[in-house]
Structure formats: C-alpha cells, structure tokens
Amino acid sequence: MESKPLATLVIVEHDNQSLSVDTLRALSAASQIQQDGASLPVTALLAGYQCGAVLESLKCVENVSQIIAIDAAEYKHLLAENLSMLVVDVSKDFSHVLAPASTFGKNLMPRVAALLDVGQLSDVVAIEALDTVVRPIYAGNALARVRSNDSTKVMTIRSSAFDPVAVSSSPVVESVFTPDAVFAAEHCEFISQQKIESERPELPAASVVVSGGRGLGSKENFALVEQLADKLGGAIGASRAAVDAGFVSNDLQVGQTGKIVAPQLYIAVGISGAIQHLAGMKDSKVIVAINSDPDAPIFQVADYGLVGDLFEIMPELLEKV
Structure with a gap:
C-alpha cells in the first residue's frame, strides 16, 4: 500500500465572497484527526475566482497550518467535473481529504x-x-463504526455534529501556497443558477429554525411559520410533506433528503415527525413541537411539547413573543 504523509486536506466551500459555516465545521472535524494525541496538520484548499475576501477570512481560521489558494476563472462556479481533478492532484500529499456533507460536498x-x-x-x-x-x-x-484501509481517506462531514472552528480577529495562518494547477471542465459548462434570495439566515447556519408541516394545511397558512421565524430572527424549514404539497420550495426541506440542521432552537409546527424528518433535526439543542396529535412521533424527541390546535396556539404565541 502506498505510504502517504499523515496530513489532512479540507476542501473549502464558499461563494467567492464568504466562507460557508459548513467549512468551519469541517475544519473542526479535521482537527480531531489525531496521532499520539496531536492533531494532524490541516491544509485548506481554496479554489475560486476573484475570491480574495474568502482567502482573507480563511487566514483568520484557527487550526489551519497552511492554505493552498488557486484563483482562476475555471473555478468560478466550483464545478465538480474539474474541481475533482484539482483535488486529486493536490491530495497526493495527504492521508485524509475532507469536505462538508452539503450539496457541494456530496x-x-x-x-x-x-x-x-x-x-x-x-x-x-x-x-x-x-x-x-x-x-x-x-x-x-x-450508528455504524467504519474502518478504512484505503491509503487516502475521503470523507464528507455532517456539519450538525461539529461546532465551528474558532475564527481570530486577525490573520493567524502565515503559509499560503499558490500553485498553477488549473484544470478545465472539458465536457460541461455552467449555464445558470436559480437561488432564492432571502434576508433570513441560511438553514445550516441559523441558531433558530421554525419548520412547518402538513398540519398547516395550505401555503397561505404557512405565513404563521414565517411570522414566528421573523420575530425570532430565525430561518424557515419544512417537512417533506409540506414541500410536496407546494407550501414552500424544496430548498427549505429539513430531513434525510433535505437539509441536516442542529440549531440552538428548533420549533416544529404541524409536523408529525416521520423518521425521514427526524433524521434532519433531532440533534437540535432544544426542540419544541406543536401538534394536535398527542401520540405524534415528534414528541418523542421534543424537549417541550404543545398539544393542541396550531391555529389557536400560533396566534397566541406570536402575540407573546
């Protein structure tokens, strides 16, 4: 088996303007890869286009020993087709390669x-x-304990399981390497991206998430969830049933086939708590459930439960918040 230096490479997710919180959590996970009680050196791979602001932010991240930064138009949209070739080229010097288990990493x-x-x-x-x-x-x-004998351990990190790594107010990473490794995506091109703009925080980064389910009954009634989220300064989520019913867009879905979240406070409104949904939010610090069915599975993971008609409870809750 090929012997490699014991070192960790983390692929940075960003939008060419700012670091994603998922990257900070992946870097936290990387610091837990240790030998003899000491963390392996962690290198962050930043590929993008006109992403100087991201580089400056990355320099302030604790536990990063080196940054490999490549700024090229080919990496503007972080296409997997050519970014993967770059990662493979760089990874020959690393035993572990990590990325967030986000859409980007998957x-x-x-x-x-x-x-x-x-x-x-x-x-x-x-x-x-x-x-x-x-x-x-x-x-x-x-939970499965998995052992890998591969020379390179390639892994995606579930962000909700790790706290973000500390970020300093001033640069702490001195070593920045800028190679000329540019790979073009020969058989595909970026056409467009449809992204819903919102003043609310992103689901993975929000400390408060208010989610609605099938019990709300209609898209109009989902406004109750939006009003509570706005009052609490939180993000909006939804169950798969609510998304399938057209109450909200699928980018707000929380669950095994949606976003995995672990906020400080998760409020589930009219959500019964199917296994698929629980998989995406049960690691939340405090869970509040509002449901008319006292036997709903959501109450098994809830810290606080309100049994009753949500159309009576929600207006009263909004009034008191």
Whole structure:
C-alpha cells in the first residue's frame, strides 16, 4: 500500500465572497484527526475566482497550518467535473481529504473518491482514530463504526455534529501556497443558477429554525411559520410533506433528503415527525413541537411539547413573543 504523509486536506466551500459555516465545521472535524494525541496538520484548499475576501477570512481560521489558494476563472462556479481533478492532484500529499456533507460536498467527493479508486466515508459524525469514523445509517436510527484501509481517506462531514472552528480577529495562518494547477471542465459548462434570495439566515447556519408541516394545511397558512421565524430572527424549514404539497420550495426541506440542521432552537409546527424528518433535526439543542396529535412521533424527541390546535396556539404565541 502506498505510504502517504499523515496530513489532512479540507476542501473549502464558499461563494467567492464568504466562507460557508459548513467549512468551519469541517475544519473542526479535521482537527480531531489525531496521532499520539496531536492533531494532524490541516491544509485548506481554496479554489475560486476573484475570491480574495474568502482567502482573507480563511487566514483568520484557527487550526489551519497552511492554505493552498488557486484563483482562476475555471473555478468560478466550483464545478465538480474539474474541481475533482484539482483535488486529486493536490491530495497526493495527504492521508485524509475532507469536505462538508452539503450539496457541494456530496457533488464533489464521490467523484474524488472514484478518481482515487478508494471508498468514501459519508456523513461522518465522529472521528475515533486515523482510520476509524462513526456515521449514521438507517435514517439516523443507528450508528455504524467504519474502518478504512484505503491509503487516502475521503470523507464528507455532517456539519450538525461539529461546532465551528474558532475564527481570530486577525490573520493567524502565515503559509499560503499558490500553485498553477488549473484544470478545465472539458465536457460541461455552467449555464445558470436559480437561488432564492432571502434576508433570513441560511438553514445550516441559523441558531433558530421554525419548520412547518402538513398540519398547516395550505401555503397561505404557512405565513404563521414565517411570522414566528421573523420575530425570532430565525430561518424557515419544512417537512417533506409540506414541500410536496407546494407550501414552500424544496430548498427549505429539513430531513434525510433535505437539509441536516442542529440549531440552538428548533420549533416544529404541524409536523408529525416521520423518521425521514427526524433524521434532519433531532440533534437540535432544544426542540419544541406543536401538534394536535398527542401520540405524534415528534414528541418523542421534543424537549417541550404543545398539544393542541396550531391555529389557536400560533396566534397566541406570536402575540407573546
């Protein structure tokens, strides 16, 4: 088996303007990969276009020993088709390659693993040793301890399982390497991106999330969730049933096939609590459930439960908040 230096590479997710909170959490996970009680050196790979602001932010992140920064038009949209080739090229000097288990990471890392001819460790929630991690299976109802013998450990990190790494007020990373490794995406091109703009915080980064489910009955009634979220300065989420019914767009879905969140406060309104939904929010610090069915599964994970008609409870709650 090929012997590699023991070091960790974290792929940076960003929008060419700012770091994603998921990257800060992946960097936190990277610091937990240790040998003899000491963390392996962590290198952050930043590829983008006119992303100087991201680089300056990255220089202030604790626990990063080196930054590899590549600024080229080819990486403006972070297409997996060519970014994966860059990661493979850089990864020859690293034993572990990490990325957030976000849409970005789920798009990129399987391609990286395939090009390296290794397996992928997905949705990692704990790191126990250099070759051993823990990941959820069966919609989070069980945890599997997985050991990898691959020379390169490729893994995606479930952000909700790790706190963000500390960020200094001034630069702390002195080593910045800027190679000329540019790979073009020969067989695909970026056409457009449809992104809903909102003044509310992004779901993964929000400390408060208010989610609505099928019990709200209509898109108009979902306004109750929006009003409560706005009063609490939180983000809006939804169950799959609410998304399928057209109450909100699918980018707000919380669950196994949606966003995985772990805010300080999660309020579930009219959500029964199917396994698929619980997998996406049960790690929240405080869970409040509002449902008319006292036997709804959501109450099994809730810290506080309000049993009653949400159309009576919500107006009263909005008045008192």
